[in-house]
Amino acid sequence: MRLSFPARGIRLAAVVLLAPALLHPASLSAQGAQAQTAPAPADLIVTNARVYTADDARPLVEAFAVRDGRIVFVGSQREATMLKGASTRMLDAEGRTIIPGMVDAHAHFAGLAQKLRAVDLVGTRSLDEVVARVAEKARNLPKGTWITGRGWDQNAWADTRFPTHEALSAAIPDHPVMLTRVDGHAGFVNAAAMRLAGLTRITKDPDGGKILKDAQGNPTGVLIDRAQGIVGAKVPEFTREEMRSALKDAVARMHSFGLVGMHDAGASRANIDLFEDMAQKQELNLRLYVMIGDDSAALRHYFAQGPRSGLYNGQVWVRAVKLYADGAMGSRGAALLEPYSDDPNNTGLLLSAPQHIQDVAEAGLRAGFQVNTHAIGDRGNRVVLDAYEKALGLAPRVDHRFRVEHAQILHYDDIPRFAQLGVIPSMQASHQTSDMYWIGKRLGPTRLYGAYAWQSLLQTGVVIPNGSDFPVEEVNPLISFHAAIARQDGRDWPAGGWYPEQKMSREDALRSMTIWPAYSGFQEKELGSITPGKYADFVMLDQDIMRVPVELVLKTKVLATYVGGKAVYEGTVRH
The missing domain is CATH 3.10.310.70 (Diaminopimelate Epimerase; Chain A, domain 1)
Structure with a gap:
């Protein structure tokens, strides 16, 4: 990777005698008009790359240009270099792969910060x-x-x-x-x-x-x-400055793995205030889509303010709510329609009353806020879909983009309901590869056909934003990319993949980490693809994850991460 800067100062040029015809006023006028309409030079031009844009209009290109933190051109190297000016930075990718900056569509910002301590x-x-x-x-x-x-x-x-x-x-x-x-x-x-x-x-x-x-x-x-x-309740909380320091470390870790943004799945008002303070002080360098935690006082506060998007030069969005329907499979807290196969007296836990989910969903619709509810078991998912359907009947709203977070275990009757209701299943592919060793004991063979059913959902017409749920899983988004296309662990087990008919294509897996998270956060006009007009968020990789054998994907390293056209991570060694 070569980054070169044009020489500054006065350049010597050969003196050329112009023919009289070229000095005609009409000719000079035409030249002046041409100069006036020429586009301003780019701040950064990336060339000699294999760029997967995640933009269906131009999915693969070799170059792009950036000005004022946004993409201004995508296409051929010859055209991109026409935007070169005296102070343009030229980045030669040396044939390497570039993808849009990856976004984790479901994770826990403060949770990662606390885990690091x-x-x-x-x-x-x-x-x-x-x-x-x-x-x-x-x-x-x-x-x-x-x-x-x-x-x-x-x-x-x-x-x-x-x-x-x-x-x-x-x-x-x-x-x-x-x-x-x-x-x-x-x-x-x-x-x-x-x-x-x-x-x-x-x-x-x-x-x-x-x-x-x-x-x-x-x-x-x-x-x-x-x-x-x-x-x-007895564990001492971080002080504000302790949390600020830990959050900075968390951001650095995200950047090192190619993440330019995340959807924070449940934040307190105190932490949201801190996020905004960090963004104002340019300490964030992250596209942070915040889901407000389920706290009645916080919800009243933010609903009164109304949705806020793209704050502080596109760093913070506060326009979503996070609820909980049930627990998790590993602790047998996920709510099931039938008892656990390995615990026949247990059907899991509902963490929120169905009426509460419906009430918040209705209030969110009226206030213009997205509502996203954690649901893992088939009963938990049905409860959420039923609550959303009732709320939508009481407060109809076009393009609400309500979400179910996780949507891991689904009854086959409920799979088409996501598309019918306009609900997005926000899923984490790495959960499947973490759970596959023991999930059959919890569910028995029949219910596994609705477990982590990505392809079944995609065939109904929905999109699936991908994530890691960190700190539950590792921060590295390529783990979820690999899980999505292989349904195998890092040791390539099981052969052929676990229920391989549910695999994603590589194209969909890339979308699930770029443009689909953007869509699921109402950000698709600003983020998610390398497209003119959008923020210049991109990642350079040392391998082509769209073409290398599946077993090599997890060996891929991030060489550089850019947010708004500026490098926030460069290097090949992680700590």
Whole structure:
């Protein structure tokens, strides 16, 4: 990759004697008019590239030009270089692949920031390993200091039962500990944390939550969904400046993997205020589509303001709401129409009453806000679709673009309802490759035909914005791209892919990370493709993910990430 800058200063030119005819006033006038209509020079011209634009009108080109942070030309190298001026930067891609800047359509900004400051439990293979990592952290902290961590997954252990607190409490007796499961829908705490929270055998399950207890009725230390709040309310929050610092680190990590934007799936008013402050101070450098968390006071505040889009030079959008219908499959909290195959007395949890979802959806329609609801189980999805349908009957609105976040397990009767209602299934391909090892035990064989059913949904005419749900999954969006086209893990298992008839094409997988997230956030006129008039957000890769063998996709490295025509990440080594 070569970046060259034209020489500044006075250039010597040969003196040419002009023929008298060329000095005729009419000729000079024509030349002047031509000069006046010539386009202004570009700030940046990218050449010698294989550019996948995600724009159906011009899907593959070799060059493009940028001025004032936006694309002004897309096409041939010969034409692009006509926009070269004295101060134009020339970027020779040396034949490498460029795609639009990728956007994660469902993730958690503050969650990633907090995880970067917590004990990393991703990849732990046993309870003993979890305890050891927490004990190592405790050695360097004063007694009484809270310890948080995230990423444990009992389904990856030899003993797949939920853990109990005894080993954790014995190893870390002097620090309250709260460890969040990989999906965020269960917490694991020690005795010190339970004491501080007043959690005992007589504590009752909250609505939408469950406290796991042993045969004697004592808490085991595992809290499902809303029960996490019993202990979570006692964990000290980040200060505003601690959160600002952690958010900056989170943005840097996103940029290193080619992400130029994300849809933040549930933010508090305090965090939204901080996001806007960072954007005003040019500390964000991110296309941030914010979903307001389900808080009645916050919703009243933002509904009164009305939808706001493209704030601070296209950095912040506040025009959506995030609700929760049910829990997650890994913790058996996803709401199912029939009991879990491996837990026949359990059909999961509804975290919100159906009437609440309908009421917020109706209020959102009247205020001009998109409503996006987490639903994983087939019952959870049906509840949301029913609530949306009733709300739309009471407050009809064209082009509402309501979303269901995850839409993982669907009854076959509900698959066509997304297109019929104009509802977008916002799905995370990497969840399929994380869950495929054990999901059959939860659901049995029949329900798997409606699990992670991307192709079945696409055939109805909907779009599927892709994402990672980080920090649930890794930040790298190419993991979801690979999962979408292969339905295999990083070791190329299973051969041929898991339920391969549901694979996406590479073209759709690219759209699912670029133009479809833009559409699902009402941003398609500004973002999502390398198209004249849109923001110049793009990524350079060291491999052509649209052509290399599937097994090489995950070896692809991001060489550079650009937001608004400016490099926000350059390098080949990640930390």
